[in-house]
Amino acid sequence: MEHIEVTTEEGGVSVIRLARPPVNALSTALLSEIHEAVSAMRADPSVKAVVVWGGDSVFAAGADVDEFLPPAPDKAREIAGGFRRALDELAGLPRPTIAAITGYALGGGLELALACDFRVAGDNARLGFPEIQLGIIPGGGGTQRAARLVGPARAKQLVFSGRHVRAVEAAEMGLVDRVVGPDEVYGAALDWAGKLAAGAVVAIGLAKRAIDGGAGVALEGGLDLEEECFAESFATQDARRGIESFLEHGPGKAVFEGD
Secondary structure, eight states: OOSEEEEEETTTEEEEEEOOTTTTOBOHHHHHHHHHHHHHHHTOTTOOEEEEEOOSSOSBOOBOGGGGOSOOHHHHHHHHHHHHHHHHHHHTOSSOEEEEEOSEEETHHHHHHHTSSEEEEETTOEEEOGGGGGTOOOOSSHHHHHHHHHOHHHHHHHHHHOOOEEHHHHHHTTSOSEEEOGGGHHHHHHHHHHHHHTSOHHHHHHHHHHHHHHTTSOHHHHHHHHHHHHHHHTTSHHHHHHHHHHHHHOTTOOOOOOO
């Protein structure tokens, strides 16, 4: 691929590294490559967890603004569609995903991070939605995923102002989950992903579907979805291993294989 690098680390952790210097601007071509990579991971049982990383200096400074010209609704729908396909595919991957954020994660870059389950940020990171400064709004899921994560009022503060939020404040509002030193970001994300990858990843995927799918429906619908996912989890070999291990050895001793 031209704009991303996909590698596999120990323990079944796959890494999507953005590789479009200088600031990893998210072009439609790059987003298409993310969609292709994640689709392949969905079909690969050896993938147990995923880290999305921008590199040592920047995560992604936003969409490729050159593609906004000439500004027109049809052009905007095309760009938004590219974000929607790629980020929905990432958000729906039935495996734990972690964004490793150093430097800027702005606009589309922040939207990419929000499509992951968790976010590890360096204390030098800056996050925000600067689109309002261009006279437009976020179009890659930012208004929706941010509001669901930090609440409508805080999402409005971020979007209306366009300001850059420092990592510590982002953690306080729930926009990121962990803050570490800039040099520790990638390692911390890999370590977290590795621990999750060693767990019952099929069950994690089902829990993810229940949590994410239930968030947008009435309680009754969410409970129906949970019941369905609960039943599906009993069909896995990991469920057999976990239950038998618990009965024989007590809690926390099971070794899962992800099937």
